[in-house]
Amino acid sequence: MNSLSSPARLLGAAVSAPVFDFWSRQFGSIQAWDRCLARVVARQQESANAVSLTLQPNRRFGGFEPGQHVNLTAEVEGVRVTRSYSFTQPPRADGLLRLTIKQVEGGKLSTALCALRPGAVVELGEAYGEMNLPQGPGRYLFLAAGSGITPLMSLSLALEQNPQAEATLVYWAQQRAELCYAEELRQLAARLPRLRLHFVLTREPLRLAGELARRLDAGLLETLAPDLDALQVYACGPRGFVDQARLLAQGRALRFHGEAFTPPALAPGGGSVRVTLRASGRSLDVPSGVPLLAALEAQGLRPESGCRMGLCNTCACRLVEGVGQNLNNGETISEPGSELRICTSAARSDLTLDL
């Protein structure tokens, strides 16, 4: 703000973030004071149960690298819900972003996102994730299962800008209708001999030419990658799949990088969980199922608190990840961004608080 001239600074005193954001939206803009909003500009059915959204982010977007994810937030029934999705294209010259959303059965946000039409506005966080493709020579084995294809899709597309890299992509789905980007991938492989492509369908009665039907095991890996010790293996998919890939490849491949979605494991009451306090940079073990305020105080911390009965909201802090429980009504709280009143809430899994 120092560079601003004094009239601009005076105006800044009259306008706050909520006021700016409100009028910006009223005039149909997605510019915001300090948040990254993005407008859906195109929507494409990617498979039987997945949709790709092309998004135009506002100036607050900080960029990303292929293989990274972003927290996407949208309002469902008046409540903001946040989930992480991968960018499924490398950064584009026009600044547009593509995210692919698989509709999860009963999934609040995924159902709402799959129904979005061009013009809708969502919010994005900052890109994160370490599964990237360094410039320069490299040989890769990409193992993707189900929605695990999404980060590996942007990495496969990124091969085009990385002439010294070559890759084999193996993509598992149960049925052909669930494959995302099948045509796009075939065209990419046709254009780019450095990309070898294998679709594996585990529950498809009829196989087409080039399609495999085998689960990931040592034999398949030997067939697809006889030179495993010269490859960097990136695996992405359900936890079991990534564990299996790790078992087969780690220690043998040049490098192994796995990413799996892990729902937090609930700790039984009386067990111990790890609570990470992000703002104060501390991490400590507390008993699960007891009020967090008391548990933190027992360890010598003095978080801000008031009435100690869950009414004054003084001790509320934001849940970053993990599962908490409201001890007054038994309700579990797992949605990132929820406010947790630590005087009447307990940790039910390892959790991170913005405290």
Add this chain to the structure above:
Amino acid sequence: MTQATTLNRPLSAAEMDAFGQELDALRSRTMAQVGAEDARYIRRVVAAVRYIEAAGRALLFFGAFPPAWVLGTLLLGLSKILENMELGHNVMHGQYDWMRDPQLNGKTYEWDIVATGDNWRHTHNYKHHTYTNVRGADDDIGYGLLRLFPEQRWRPFFLFQPIIAVIFALLFEWGVAIQRLELGKYFSGRKTKAQLAEEFRPLGRKMRRQIVKDYVVFPLLAGPFFLPVLLGNVVANIIRSLWTYTVIFCGHFTADAETFPKSVLLNETRGHWYLRQLRGSSNLSGSKLLHILTGNLSHQIEHHLYPDMPARRYAQVAPEVREICTRYGQNYNTGSMLKQFGQVVWRILRHALPSRPGVVTPLVQPVGEAA
């Protein structure tokens, strides 16, 4: 205040528990319904605040033309009232935290008033709502300036109270702003100058921001009409102060509203806490518009029972609360704004002079005594 003795009956320990459970159950039933409708409502309130403010400020730019000045000032005052009461006050209680919208977050919301949100969260959300009407713990009783209850010690200073109360009403937003500083402690030597300066810093920043916005930037934007705009802003802020003062004083200082000694806090049960909230609060009856303009603090009783429930739900739970009160023999203190504020004015005048406490019904029935 002898009339209080006939209105309420003391509850036995068992009744107190049952009373608490009924109110807890009502809370759970209502909170289970909170959702999209409430989100839509608060968004509409935000939009109303913004549009009314814009209309008011736009009209004030033509403030050289008297009707535009009057209407512009009224609209700006109205916008500030809505922002403070139905939006700021309620959001800061965490009533909309479940939406997870950072701009409607109870811990971070900053309202359009000289008091900082943080100070208010302490003096109001924590102290006033936890220790409602407990003498010596709830600074809202007379704001350390007025004697409203006979239990407060009389000093000759209070003879000036009728005048002080009017000045306080006109400058109410400033009074609330400095409440957390507890200047009394400084003047009596229990707080150092350095401590006070430290506590004042964030408040000073907020005050400067509000002054610059209302009394410098917007008047400057009006160019030659600097003065009408400045004056309009001053008057709008005063209108807001008078209105909030009236509403807030009606909430706890009517004839039958009770205060409590600190001893009630010892081993207070949930039911006991509810009962204290009920006996210390009073409602305003009126139209839907009145409820909105008071930020639903017209339902002060319901607000005190359920401070973090979206305020638009108070009207819905009120009949049930009233019915529960009737069954437990408790007075449900409500009346028109005129009646309730008349009682407040009487308190201000009456207790400017020495007065002695009457006999007050205890909250709890002494052991061994039949109801």
